[in-house]
Amino acid sequence: MSFTPEEILETKKMIEEQGLDVRTITMGINLLDCADPVLEHMQEKIEHKIYSLSKNLSDVATSIEEDYGIPIINRRITVTPISMLLGSLKIIQNLPLKDIQAFNDPLFHKYKVAKPQISIEAINAYVKIAETLDSIAEKVNVDFLGGFSALVHKGFTRSELCLIQSLPEVLSNTERVCSSVNVATTRSGMNMNAVKMMGEIIHQIAMNTREKNSIGCAKLVIFANAVEDNPFMAGGFHGIGESECCINVGVSGPGVIRNIVKHHRNADFETLAESIKKTAFKVTRMGQLVAQKAAKRLSVPFGIVDVSLAPTTRPFDSVAGILEDMGLETAGGPGTTAALAMLTDAVKKGGLMASSYVGGLSGAFIPVSEDKLMNDAARKHILTIEKLESMTSVCSVGLDMICIPGSTSPTTISGIIADEASIGMINNKTTAVRLIPVIGKDVGDEVEFGGLLGNAVVMPVKRSSCEMFINRQGRIPAPVHSQRN
Secondary structure, three states: OOOOHHHHHHHHHHHHHHOOEEEEEEEEEOOHHHOOOOHHHHHHHHHHHHHHHHOOHHHHHHHHHHHHOOOEEEEEEEEOOOHHHHOOOHHHHOOOOHHHHHHHOOOHHHHOOOOOOOOHHHHHHHHHHHHHHHHHHHHOOOOEEEEEEEEOOOOOOHHHHHHHHHHHHHHHHOOOEEEEEEEEEOOOEEEHHHHHHHHHHHHHHHHHOHHHOOHHHHHEEEEEOOOOOOOOOOOOOOOOOOOOEEEEEEEEOHHHHHHHHHOOOOOOHHHHHHHHHHHHHHHHHHHHHHHHHHHHHHOOOEEEEEEEEOOOOOHHHOHHHHHHHOOOOOOOOOOHHHHHHHHHHHHHHHHHHHOOOEOOOOEEOOEOOOOHHHHHHHHOOOOOHHHHHHHOOOOOOOEEEEEEEOOOOHHHHHHHHHHHHHHHHHHOOOEEEEEEEEOOOOOOOEEEOOHHHOEEEOOOOOOOOOHHHHOOOOEEOOOHHHOOO
16 A cells, blocks of 8 residues: 555645544454363463553554554454353353243243353453453553453343343453443344343343443443444454454544545535545545555554544544534434434545455444533533434444433333344344443433543433333244345
């Protein structure tokens, strides 16, 4: 890949004046060969493999920053969903299978089987693995490690049930470990047993971390149609179809795109979309350069470049700001979904023109707490959870970094998860939920997280019970268009 002097000068201006950066350089690592029936042996294998592959990751990222003048904000690691390894532990294999098999049955409620009880010893084993991951992440100097994850869209294994039940302890007692749970896919439908359980788990995590504004919930994402090469957190993991190890880069340029939109204030939609597309092309080229250089210096394959407009708390780095510069008075008002649809599509088209290896979630993120203008719109009650839900039908992810009252019931949380997952399931796209029920806070209260997570206003949730619906359990069948071969 070669660049003209004009391209170099233009990219330099984007970096210095418009906040262009590589949001994350993420190393994906396969840990399947670390499985072992003995917990201590598995811990040793995991630590050795992650350290041997990633020990130079942070230094390489710094050297690329110095050589090319491109800011790299985060260094991260993703690993194989941990639930796939831990099923080999002897303590997990000894758990009774009968109740779990009944729990997975679509007619589960007829068996009147209580939720399978997981022993304290089994939960502690998962906590120890999480602490190992947290320790090695600190040792190799990465910001986050993703992959403490489970894929339960069609049913549970013993290992996945244990992992989910361990999350309140894990996310309360580790700093850098991130988790995700996939509860639905277009092909398999939605596991409502898992949806119900995740509402309860999120509430427990919020209670456990209430002294820190329930921040543990910020490290947990509930997915429909989770992707295997996502470099962003908290939902990143290294999929089972991925190579032994690879480098994925997430590049972000909301400030750059916003600048282009400002300069085309009177342009028609075709001209504006073309300008956004061309700019996304240039941003993607820069991201692929970083990814390829990092992969070469680390002697691992290049995976993908994710071209996502990921906002920050800086006012010019706002996706809501782009929408408002398109002509909306406030993000969340009429026209918002249409504007976001055009923006996301143009960004994706530009990325696909620039690279054959665009992956991840490419498009636009709308995390409320991390986007100052998005949070301002929520504070004015113009941007609501219901409007955000409609916006997620056309953008990259879903209901992201949204603070809700701490008194919100677990079944209401489950209902919100089910609504969002159904958008992904029916529309064959990735959607996600990262809700934070802030214990002790109510509608309109301000919540400060600091750093990239920013601050947020607590948003109202409609007070209408869905408890009977959530308690039906079983599985919502896959949509009719899942039958494609």
